[in-house]
Amino acid sequence: MNEVRVRIAPSPSGFLHIGTARSALFNWLYARRHGGKFLLRIEDTDTERSSKEMIDVIFESLKWLGLDWDEEPVYQSQRIDLYREHVDRLLESGRAYPCWCKPEVLKAKQQEAMKSKQNPRYDRTCYNLPEDEKKKLIDSGEKYATRLFIDDGATTFDDLVVGTVTKEHKELDDFIIARSDGRAVYNMAVVVDDHDMRISHVIRGNDHVSNTFKQILIYKALDIEPPKFAHIPLILGKDRSKMSKRDGAAGVTDYGRMGYLKEAVVNFIALLGWSPGDDREVMTIDEIIESFSLERISTANAIFDTEKLRWMNGEYIRACDNHKLVDLIRPFMVESGLVTQLWINSRWDWMMRYVSIFKERCQLLPEFAEQGRFFFADRIEFDHKGVEKHFNKEGVPALLGKWIDVLGGMEDFTVEKLEGALRGLAETLEVKPAALIHPTRLALSGETKGPPLFDMMELLGPEKCLERLKRAREFIKNSGERA
């Protein structure tokens, strides 16, 4: 079997679309699975719309996902001449011919055809021109587009995912392979590149099958062997049409910014249209590589379900080790304004404990900042319902007073000691531990929910705990007097 060489060929539009990312992933997986090469080709022939920055975004996105490529990227903008040579070859062999038709005229004919419910096809006006007239036009230097001559018949290919697909040539056109300025058109360039790069398998979105027929026709005209094709189902947005910016995030880096882990994103998109064949879902990249195969790619399009991505992200957060997690949440902590980069660096151990008490209730990285806000706030607001439930009850201030006394005399402010102290106090006062726990939680965090109380207290430290408890006691007394 020949070497597996696959590629991803994004056009630099300023971001790497999630659909392109998945195509890249499937190509990469295929290459890694079969010990082949994963290549990168930048389709930047549209020079006005592409720039260095946009290309860098593609590199960054691919790197972020962990999809490393094996050879120097190929830039289409640098291969214009190569394409032209092939167009000329086609022209010389008579497989393609010049067309001097004006775009306006073409458009008019198209409209007319549509009106009479005909499939709009080029009528070969220029192909049928008398030889001497063609010669005159060429000699005059009049600009012309180049069309591929399509004869009768049909084109069929065996897609590795979809199966056998056929297109009658009468549905096709003598389509243009080079513009009147001489530059080759997309389908032409792709064929030349894929052949030149010795691509063995073209794995791409299902929206390309119509291009595939055209490309195969070009391969034939050029007398070269086409690669194998595998068209993967599309990723649809909530509205069931091709995913776009309106569906939240279009670029993969957006997901990073929103607080998704790359492992989760990769795992999730791998499962869109592919499955290992058993019940595994949360899988390491090595496991995915090992079980990956084109045969197991489904034929039906898939809707991008953000809910499930969030769940999976939570799974990855929980499985993530604390040190790495601190590193990951750092930008979000800083962005929230809670702490500085420096602060985190100097209190790394504390941060490790911090993430450990929040990791099982966060699905997205920014939630570490949101949920733990009270740790850093100078003054906390008490949740209204919580005040009703836990503060405005007989004897709460007195209870808190006793608790404050106990805490004030504590030497080791540890989870075990704290728990022992609280339960001990509850017993002597003949109340349920919960009667102390709930008001304390509210006093310390302003919330009725959150991490285990004693973990919170230990992390918060004695000064803050005491201070907040006292403030809560005052708060209750004051609101009681007002009432």
Place this chain on the structure above:
RNA sequence: GUCCCCAUCGUCUAGCCCGGUCUAGGACACUGCCCUUUCACGGCGGCGACAGGGGUUCGAAUCCCCUUGGGGACGCCA
């Protein structure tokens, strides 16, 4: 409009190629109970699908046809 492709729970999917083991399995979401100081995590349950109609067959989610529904492509864009 023309052509191509697709069709299992709301969503992602297993099963389909090689019909019986499918009273259709898993996951997300929703939901009940348990664990528990709250929330969450976790555990155990529940809800929930073979688009419809014809064939073929002793037997069809699985094979064939039609209908319906969905998506995509129809540029001198990529």
